[in-house]
Amino acid sequence: MKLAFIGIGNVGFALANNLQKKNHEIFIAHNDTKSESVINAQKRNSTFKALPIQEAIEVADVIFLATPFKANEEILKPLNFKRKTLVDCTNPVGGGISHGLESKVSGAEKVQDWSANANVVKSFTIYGFENLENSTFPNYNVKPIMMIAGNNDDSKKQVGLLNSDLGFDTLDTGNLSQSLHLEHMTLLWVKMVRANGHHPNFTWAYLER
């Protein structure tokens, strides 16, 4: 697939780099295509092309959003997503590792409100970037689970394929409003690892009898 990344930092680069190795074509979407972040990412993976954001959306099959949550409204409102899949990898995090929207609504639903004609799917948020760089667990015979949420089944199927390429099993948790619960799972992971000293290379697994 052709994949556009708005945001190519810790999360965006880890996903883009691993998906490029699975033969996807990567476009960094940035209105300053000569910015330091874009140049740095291209130094690390010279196959990445860069385009202004709306142009990247035009060529992409799927668009990833991996930016600081507070930047999202300004980035998204001018864009037209042409009914394409927008993967929301962002998390609204508030003071003391709390939910940045006071748990009243998910960040993903706000992203949907700000994104004309996008099919938003929440994914890749429930772990730190370490598990997006490397999702292998050679000592176990189950794959780590990636929980997703969204309102459009075709878009969720697309994200499921990308999850598989990244080494995850997909668990569809339901419609986009489920993202609020996923964002709380993120906070749980972040508090455990970043505040309480758990190892960052741990994930959740789905076991069903």
Ligand SMILES: NC(=O)c1ccc[n+]([C@@H]2O[C@H](COP(=O)([O-])OP(=O)(O)OC[C@H]3O[C@@H](n4cnc5c(N)ncnc54)[C@H](OP(=O)(O)O)[C@@H]3O)[C@@H](O)[C@H]2O)c1
């Ligand atoms: N870090 C984690 O472990 C982790 C895990 C899962 C989810 N998340 C979530 O993922 C998101 C990104 O986190 P991160 O750690 O990857 O952040 P990061 O390393 O700071 O990267 C942020 C990226 O967003 C870009 N960006 C900011 N404003 C932009 C704009 N107006 N247009 C285009 N690009 C813009 C930055 O590029 P410039 O510098 O050029 O602006 C940079 O490439 C956050 O919402 C975070 O909560 C983080």
